[in-house]
Amino acid sequence: MLPQNKLQDVFFTALMAFVMVYAMICYNISLNVGGLKNFVFLAAFSEILIMWPIAVIVELLIVGKLSKILAFRFVTPGKDSPIMLILAISSMSVCLMCPIMSFAATILFKNAGSEFIAVWLQTTAFNFPVALFWQLFFAGPLVRNVFGLIMKKIGKQ
Template sequence: MPRNKFQTIIFTLLMTFFMVYVMICYNIALEMGSMKNQIFLLAFHEMIIMWPAAILIELLIGERLTMKLVKRIVTPVMEQPIFMILLISTMTVCVMCPIMSLIAVILFRNPGTEIVSVWINTVVFNFPMALFSQIFFVGPLIRMIFGILFKSETRKAVKIK
């Protein structure tokens, strides 16, 4: 896990890139009715907008709000690294999924007067996939990559900032 601002920025760049890409592919597949090879390329069109948005939201709002939520929930028993990783990952999805879904609805779905219902529908579809991806796929992959990049500094236990 990141130990300083530079590492936080690198971690955020990696995590947001992969999470945004996975979620864009997922949403395009939902719209098309199934997964197709062309989706992997189509996703990059939305990445141009959604990745920078995710980076800014995570660095300016998401990280702070996530850690406030984590601090309200954590107990001494939960301070073991695996519990902290799962709690931070879950709270990150709880913060980022509704915000990013709202941005996607406004920019790509043309909801008109149905913005609230389309947004809620989008969050309901996106949340399980975002949580699954964060905990079982993207999160472990990025922590592994981050561990390789910052080998000696990531062996310490996860602590709340």
């Protein structure tokens, strides 16, 4: 199920952003420490307090609308199957969010100094395939199912 109104859109966005941001923070910390270790799962919560609100705001104000505009250049609502619409919008969202969130992470956590552009580009390049894979195969289906269950439960009350 997908959001049907603005309140649902904000809730869905917050849930999706949390799942995506948490996973990407865990991934980036793992890169920095030489691999995934148990402490990473807790350490990610210190960064998520900063990155999650950024992701929600960027998605709600910019990326949500723009990703649909871009996706609808490839797919047509009412003509193409719903899964194709979801995959197109999700893919365009990652194409936009990954460089933006990598930019924020580079500013806030990378201490890049005079190598800022190079560090940002490298961070984006490392993050993009993981973000796309995570979104299309795990976060997207998980969040849509959880969101659908919550909306169904709320609707029965």
